[in-house]
Amino acid sequence: MTRDKVLIIGIGNPYRGDDALGCLIARELSAKALQGMTCIEHDGEPASLINAWQNAEQVILIDAVSSGAEPGHIFHFDLTKQAWPEQFNLYSTHAFGIPQAVELARVLGRLPAKIDFIGVEGQCFAAGESLTDEVKKAIQKTIVEILKLLD
Amino acid sequence: MKGHSADKNNNSRTIKVDYLARVEGEGALFLKIRDNLLEEVKLKIFEPPRFFEGLLRGRQFTQAADITSRICGICPVAYQMSAIHAMENACGVQVEGTLRELRRLFYCGEWISSHALHIYMLHAPDFLGYDSAIAMAKDFPDIVERGLELKKIGNDIMKLMGGREIHPINARVGGFYKVPSSQELATLRQKLTHAHDLALKTVKWTATLKFPEFSQDYTFVALRPPDEYPMNEGRVTSNKGLDIDVSEFENHFEEQHIAHSNALHSVMQPGNRSYHVGPMARYALNYDRLPDDIKQAAQAAGLGPVCNNPFKSIIVRAIEVVYAVTEALRIIDDYSQPKQVAVNVKPRAATGFSTTEAPRGLLYHRYSIDNQGLIKDANIIPPTSQNQKMIEDDLSRFVQSCLKLPDNEIQYLSEQAIRNYDPCISCATHFLKLNIDRQ
Numbered sequence: 390m391t392r393d394k395v396l397i398i399g400i401g402n403p404y405r406g407d408d409a410l411g412c413l414i415a416r417e418l419s420a421k422a423l424q425g426m427t428c429i430e431h432d433g434e435p436a437s438l439i440n441a442w443q444n445a446e447q448v449i450l451i452d453a454v455s456s457g458a459e460p461g462h463i464f465h466f467d468l469t470k471q472a473w474p475e476q477f478n479l480y481s482t483h484a485f486g487i488p489q490a491v492e493l494a495r496v497l498g499r500l501p502a503k504i505d506f507i508g509v510e511g512q513c514f515a516a517g518e519s520l521t522d523e524v525k526k527a528i529q530k531t532i533v534e535i536l537k538l539l540d
Numbered sequence: 541m542k543g544h545s546a547d548k549n550n551n552s553r554t555i556k557v558d559y560l561a562r563v564e565g566e567g568a569l570f571l572k573i574r575d576n577l578l579e580e581v582k583l584k585i586f587e588p589p590r591f592f593e594g595l596l597r598g599r600q601f602t603q604a605a606d607i608t609s610r611i612c613g614i615c616p617v618a619y620q621m622s623a624i625h626a627m628e629n630a631c632g633v634q635v636e637g638t639l640r641e642l643r644r645l646f647y648c649g650e651w652i653s654s655h656a657l658h659i660y661m662l663h664a665p666d667f668l669g670y671d672s673a674i675a676m677a678k679d680f681p682d683i684v685e686r687g688l689e690l691k692k693i694g695n696d697i698m699k700l701m702g703g704r705e706i707h708p709i710n711a712r713v714g715g716f717y718k719v720p721s722s723q724e725l726a727t728l729r730q731k732l733t734h735a736h737d738l739a740l741k742t743v744k745w746t747a748t749l750k751f752p753e754f755s756q757d758y759t760f761v762a763l764r765p766p767d768e769y770p771m772n773e774g775r776v777t778s779n780k781g782l783d784i785d786v787s788e789f790e791n792h793f794e795e796q797h798i799a800h801s802n803a804l805h806s807v808m809q810p811g812n813r814s815y816h817v818g819p820m821a822r823y824a825l826n827y828d829r830l831p832d833d834i835k836q837a838a839q840a841a842g843l844g845p846v847c848n849n850p851f852k853s854i855i856v857r858a859i860e861v862v863y864a865v866t867e868a869l870r871i872i873d874d875y876s877q878p879k880q881v882a883v884n885v886k887p888r889a890a891t892g893f894s895t896t897e898a899p900r901g902l903l904y905h906r907y908s909i910d911n912q913g914l915i916k917d918a919n920i921i922p923p924t925s926q927n928q929k930m931i932e933d934d935l936s937r938f939v940q941s942c943l944k945l946p947d948n949e950i951q952y953l954s955e956q957a958i959r960n961y962d963p964c965i966s967c968a969t970h971f972l973k974l975n976i977d978r979q
Contacts, residue, residue, distance in 0.1 A: 432706040434613075436657075436691045485661050489674060496677040497685060 394425035395539060396445035396501075400433045400452040400487060407460075407511030407524040410453040414531055426539070435490035439499055447503040449535055452487065453511035453524070460512035460523035463531055468504045477508065505538055507531060569954060570800070571939060573978040578940045581932045582800045583958070593918040601627045601887050601913040602713050608905070608920065613706050614657070617650035617698065618898030620711045621772055622905040622920075627713045629786075630892025630909055631885045638878040639715040640772075641871045642701065646711065647771040647896070648868040649697025652735065654899035655819075655857045655864075656694060658962045659742060660687025663854050666956040667749040683745065686738055690861065693735040697868060700724055715882030725872045732869050739862040740837060746855045747841035752953065754938050755848035758930075759813065760821035763897055769829040769863055770822055770897045777825055778808075778815070779846075787893045789904055795921060806926040814929035817901030818961060819856040820847050834862050850934055850960040857962075887913030898923050900962045924963045931961055947978070 399415025401408045412430040419428035427445075431438060433452070442448045454464060456476055466474060472495075473488040494500045509531055512521040572580035592611055596604055604623040609616035621643060628635060635643070660683070661673040670676040677684040700720055702708020710717050720728075761782065763774030776792075777783050784792060795804040796812070808815045827835070827845040838859050847856055891908040901923030908917040938957050942950060 432704070434695065434706050436688050437695055439688065440692060485657060485673070489661075489672070492674045493677055493684065493688075496674055497681050 394445075395423075395427070395447045395449070396442055397426060397428040397535070398438070398441060398448060398450050399428065399430050400450060401430075402432065403430075404516060404518060406513040406515050406517050407453045407509075407520050408514050409518065409520060410509050410511065410524055410528070410531075411451040413520070414451050414528060414535070417528070417532060418535065423539075433487050433490075435485055435487065435493070438487065438490045439494045439497075442494075442501050442504070443499065445501050447539075448501045448505070449538055450487070450491075450504070450506045451531070451535070452506070452508055453514070454508035455511055455514065456508075458510040460510050460521060461527035462510040463527060463534055464506075464508040464510070465534060466506045466508075468500070468506055469502070473506075507535060568975060569935070569958065570975045571935070571950070571954070571977065573943060575979070576943050578936060578943065581935045581939065583928055583932050583935070584800045593920055596907075596915050596918040599915050601630070601907065601909045601915060604905075604907060604915065604918070605711055605713065606709060609707055611920075611922070614654050615650060615898045615900070615903075616707050617646055617702065617711075618896055618903045620702075620708065621647060621896045622894045622898075622903045623907075624711060624713050625772060625894035625896060626892040626905040626907050627909070628885060628892070629894055630890040630907060631713075631888055632890070633714065633883060633885045635715060635883055638876065639719075639880075639882070641874065642716065642719060643711070644771055645697065645868055645871045646701035646708075648864040648871070649694050649701060651694070651771075651864040651899050652739075652861055652868075653691050653694030653698060654962075655861045656687050656691035656742075658899075658959075659746065659854055659857050659861075660684060660691075662962070663956075663959050664746075664749070666952075666959060667751075667854070686741065690735060690738045690742065693731045693738075694864075696728060696731060700728060712882060714885040715880070717881065719878060719881050722875060722877055725875055729869065729872045732865055732872070735865045736862070736869065739858070739865045742861060743837050743841050743855065743858040746858045749854065751849060751851045752938075752956075753849075754851065754934075754941070756850070756934065756937065758816040758820070758824075758848060759808065760824045761808070761815045761817050761902060761926075762821040762825045763895060763902065764825050765829075767829070769826050769867070772896050773894075776895060776902070779824055786895045786904070789893065789895065789921075790906070790919070793904075793921070793926070795925065801928065803928060804921075804925050805929050806921055807929060814933045815926065816930045817923050817926045818853070819860050819899075819901075820850065820853050821901065822897060823847060823856045823859065830859075830863060831866060834859060834866065837862060850957065853960045853962075887911065891917075900924065901926060924961070927961045927963065931958055931963065934960070 397415055397418050399411035401411035403409040403412050415428040415430045454477055468491055473491050509527050511524055568584040570582040605620040608619040608623045611619050665673055665676045673684055703710040760779045763770035764777040765774035775783055776786055793806055794809055795806050798805045824846040841855050887909055889911045893906050895902050895904045904921040906919040907915055909915055934957055
């Protein structure tokens with residue numbers, strides 16, 4: 390099995406407003422067809438998330454977050470060096486979501502050698518396919534942040 | 541669990557917990573204790589209702605499966621199956637043969653995935669004294685890995701049959717949009733052979749857990765088909781003599797508004813009685829439908845034909861995982877790719893009914909449609925609405941038996957007792973706050 394040098398995982402639900410952000414960024418980065426980079430969209434199911442990155446050297450997780458910050462604010466956490474921040478430890482489907490997948494993989498020795506999380510503060514997570522202006526504006530800035538991590 | 545605080549003031553004690561972890565959705569538990577007697581138990585669900593039934597009105601009968609599957613990320617197959625069967629019932633169509641078998645295979649995937657998640661990641665930490673599966677994984681990495689592996693194989697079935705793992709999109713009224721090739725199922729078969737071994741180990745391991753001594757004379761309600769363990773169809777039966785067609789469901793079960801909860805309470809009539817749906821109910825009412833080797837595995841794990849200790853539901857779930865894996869293997873072995881992926885279903889003005897067995901219990905759907913196939917009316921009763929009163933009844937008796945324990949232990953055991961039901965509060969409307977008022 391070939392290894393993904395860099396795996397971009399855009400997490401989200403394309404039909405829940407700003408939650409589509411991760412998927413949209415994965416699509417944009419995929420269109421750039423950068424060598425050594427694989428981009429996937431993911432619904433955040435934890436068991437398959439841990440499997441998704443098992444052959445990657447570097448992983449960047451991208452997801453919209455809801456922390457109370459200004460909409461469009463970009464967060465970056467180096468998950469290789471730090472645990473999932475408590476303030477983002479919100480609960481997902483049956484209280485077993487992305488934070489649990491990351492921390493469980495850490496305990497089980499199944500985290501990639503390098504893994505970062507890029508979160509963008511969303512504003513509206515209601516049903517619908519359109520992003521809010523603030524989050525739309527943050528897409529290109531977020532892509533720049535991601536590309537910086539690839540150096 | 542977050543935000544725990546305790547106040548002591550003379551005779552009264554109050555414990556507040558921001559929410560109960562490892563349960564889907566938002567809710568709270570209120571326990572009122574006076575003079576060492578438990579006076580009141582309220583399981584409050586305060587996540588707002590989502591009005592799915594209203595949203596379905598005016599939509600095409602073919603859309604209900606994909607819309608209702610959005611109600612839950614854990615049991616979308618159940619929603620799809622109940623919606624599809626109800627629409628076919630309205631239109632006078634019965635899907636048989638390989639397409640019926642494939643629906644059953646699809647459901648096996650959801651049972652394996654959902655049960656493995658609950659057994660290993662949500663419920664087992666209670667029995668072993670951990671706050672979470674992450675903490676448990678530090679001491680029991682191989683066991684947690686086994687849970688992840690099993691869940692993944694369930695997900696693989698859902699992905700193959702549903703097009704993707706969460707919110708599948710491949711099932712439709714009349715059948716599927718695409719059916720798997722024999723080669724695709726052969727690949728799945730290899731994984732399932734391994735899953736069978738993992739599932740049997742799961743049964744043996746759950747049997748080694750320490751269970752609180754507690755049992756109830758439950759009214760179990762589950763489907764009972766003529767000749768198989770229930771998933772997609774069957775008569776609605778109970779261990780107390782109920783035996784009805786699904787179209788009679790609302791004559792015997794009634795959803796009621798309760799002031800302390802945003803979720804409707806479903807009760808059995810007459811007498812507004814609580815009843816128990818889910819793995820223990822299915823097992824009790826369909827034990828004779830299990831293959832002999834699975835019955836033997838259950839016996840070796842200490843289960844009789846009926847299990848009345850809700851804490852042992854973790855073993856029953858493990859037995860159902862073995863069954864789902866065994867059934868999936870049988871379906872794959874008998875499979876011949878059908879030429880037709882779906883039968884034609886023409887709408888007619890009628891009302892259709894269906895209950896299927898979601899991992900956590902009966903899921904009832906009723907739809908009225910017109911000649912054009914537009915949905916005029918919908919009613920959905922999820923398993924957690926049906927179990928909510930039963931959970932309160934369990935807590936009323938169970939907590940009374942352990943009132944001498946300190947509040948933090950009562951809290952821990954109450955949460956464990958709630959998780960016996962793998963409640964999906966999202967489906968019922970959604971997180972739990974525990975409040976013990978003791979004087």
